[in-house]
Amino acid sequence: MPYVNIKVTREGVTAKQKAELIGGVTDLLVRVLDKSPATTFVVIDEVALEDWGIGGVPVEQYRREAEDRLRHIGQLVEPITED
Amino acid sequence: MPYVNIKVTREGVTAKQKAELIGGVTDLLVRVLDKSPATTFVVIDEVALEDWGIGGVPVEQYRREAEDRLRHIGQLVEPITED
Amino acid sequence: MPYVNIKVTREGVTAKQKAELIGGVTDLLVRVLDKSPATTFVVIDEVALEDWGIGGVPVEQYRREAEDRLRHIGQLVEPITED
Amino acid sequence: MPYVNIKVTREGVTAKQKAELIGGVTDLLVRVLDKSPATTFVVIDEVALEDWGIGGVPVEQYRREAEDRLRHIGQLVEPITED
Amino acid sequence: MPYVNIKVTREGVTAKQKAELIGGVTDLLVRVLDKSPATTFVVIDEVALEDWGIGGVPVEQYRREAEDRLRHIGQLVEPITED
Amino acid sequence: MPYVNIKVTREGVTAKQKAELIGGVTDLLVRVLDKSPATTFVVIDEVALEDWGIGGVPVEQYRREAEDRLRHIGQLVEPITED
The missing domain is CATH 3.30.429.10 (Macrophage Migration Inhibitory Factor)
Structure with a gap:
């Protein structure tokens, strides 16, 4: 049960x-x-989104910051991988 | 406590x-x-009713199906029990 | 998440x-x-089984009683269904 | 249910x-x-007692402190209420 | 985690x-x-306040009763502590 | 409360x-x-570790796989960053 x-x-x-x-x-x-x-x-x-926390911040803020980090990594990798 | x-x-x-x-x-x-x-x-x-499941379905569907089963059992038993 | x-x-x-x-x-x-x-x-x-209740009793007692009910229904149905 | x-x-x-x-x-x-x-x-x-907190401390410590407070109040009240 | x-x-x-x-x-x-x-x-x-109970009553009733008790204790102590 | x-x-x-x-x-x-x-x-x-899942697997397996991924990324990055 x-x-x-x-x-x-x-x-x-x-x-x-x-x-x-x-x-x-x-x-x-x-x-x-x-x-x-x-x-x-x-x-x-x-x-509700404001009631859920991850990474020490509410989930919406967490998602924005995660996107920013991904974009930043993309900018770091680009000069290395382009011809 | x-x-x-x-x-x-x-x-x-x-x-x-x-x-x-x-x-x-x-x-x-x-x-x-x-x-x-x-x-x-x-x-x-x-x-909320749609957030509660039992028997693999939301509770309202479960209750409808349970009533149908009861009615069906009633129909099966009736010919046996009537004079 | x-x-x-x-x-x-x-x-x-x-x-x-x-x-x-x-x-x-x-x-x-x-x-x-x-x-x-x-x-x-x-x-x-x-x-633990003694910590789970259903039907107003601990789950082991509930299962024993459910088996008893099934056996009783079987005994009621038997005379009707046998030739 | x-x-x-x-x-x-x-x-x-x-x-x-x-x-x-x-x-x-x-x-x-x-x-x-x-x-x-x-x-x-x-x-x-x-x-387990060490897993339950109240008043900002584990429950056993909370109970000891509550007894101490009661005893202290008793000592404050005694000189007033005795004949 | x-x-x-x-x-x-x-x-x-x-x-x-x-x-x-x-x-x-x-x-x-x-x-x-x-x-x-x-x-x-x-x-x-x-x-919601009506969904939270303490002391055997909903929380709003509990708070009103606690205030009444405090006021009553205050009235008991006053004659003793005043000059 | x-x-x-x-x-x-x-x-x-x-x-x-x-x-x-x-x-x-x-x-x-x-x-x-x-x-x-x-x-x-x-x-x-x-x-207990076997009772906690993340990433679709029990937590110990998740940690092993996360370490493997980190090591793999390290091996990819090394040839780029060394002189």
Whole structure:
């Protein structure tokens, strides 16, 4: 009788996608551990972007900074790799 | 100092009912484990129906299917039990 | 950056099965929501049988009672279905 | 289909007490919200004393300090209340 | 790769304060346990006042009653401490 | 009255480090949100390495693979950066 809690950022997850998550994770527990779907609960939490932190900052700031780092690495690599 | 988290589907639970849950579960912990109410936290989460899965499907679909199964069993049993 | 918590009863789940759960649920989040595996956490909790309740009783008692009910239904149905 | 998680400090809770918690909280959800016991999960977590903090310190230190404060208040009140 | 969940009552916590919580708790895990910020998740939940119980009652009722007790203690102490 | 749950991998966290986490996160909630320490709970969970997944694999495998990737990048960069 498993209980699964899935937390994702709130960014337009549809009811159809939620149903796919519920079905997929239940199938997984049936396949791997032979659990009964009838006693498998799945609870999905959508978390507002300002409520989710990673790298010590809220997730939106984290993504902006990650993009900046990627761009910077690209600029460092470019002079080396171009002919 | 217990911490209790109660998750239920969001279906019109009133503030009065929440207060009853909070009081009831705190009394239970006092009675069974002699805990102090002053350091007993209860947090209630109401979960949207589309965010709760059971039987591999969202809860509303699960309930519809369960009703169908009950009706089907009724139809199977009826010819046997009627005079 | 999803976070998934899977709670199952402690009944000899192997490290290999846990790795399958971790891989399967991460694949699911990639496929359904296009999430990055690098920022997908999965935490598995094994819960002792005496710590898991369903139907108002600990899970072992629940299973015994469910078997008894099934056997009883079988005995009720048998005289009807036999020739 | 409620899910209830009860966290208490690990201090010799017996299997019988756990069964009382499971039964009591399930009865409460039946009585207050008319929930079905068959789809009510209760999961109990016992937390080691060093893993539980309150008042900014681990719970054992918190209890010692609370006793000291009570004793000190007693000493302050005694000269006032004695004949 | 720590995961931290912070639950507070919903009482006007700003995005700036949330960012401070995320930064502060991540710094703490770096300092005390040498964890990597890149794999440290922080999820903040704001809980409605009617969904949080303490002392066996919802938090607003608890605060009113605590103020009443303090006022009553003040009235008891006053005749003793005044000249 | 905040409730904080800190999950870290079980890798020899000492009671002293746990006390530092409890103190640090309580101080943070006092400083940022003016919360009372007396009603601030902190619960620490140590999670076995095989129970924690990231990148679709258990954490130990993830770390080995991350080291391999770093070594490989080092080998790619070396011929470019050496004189």
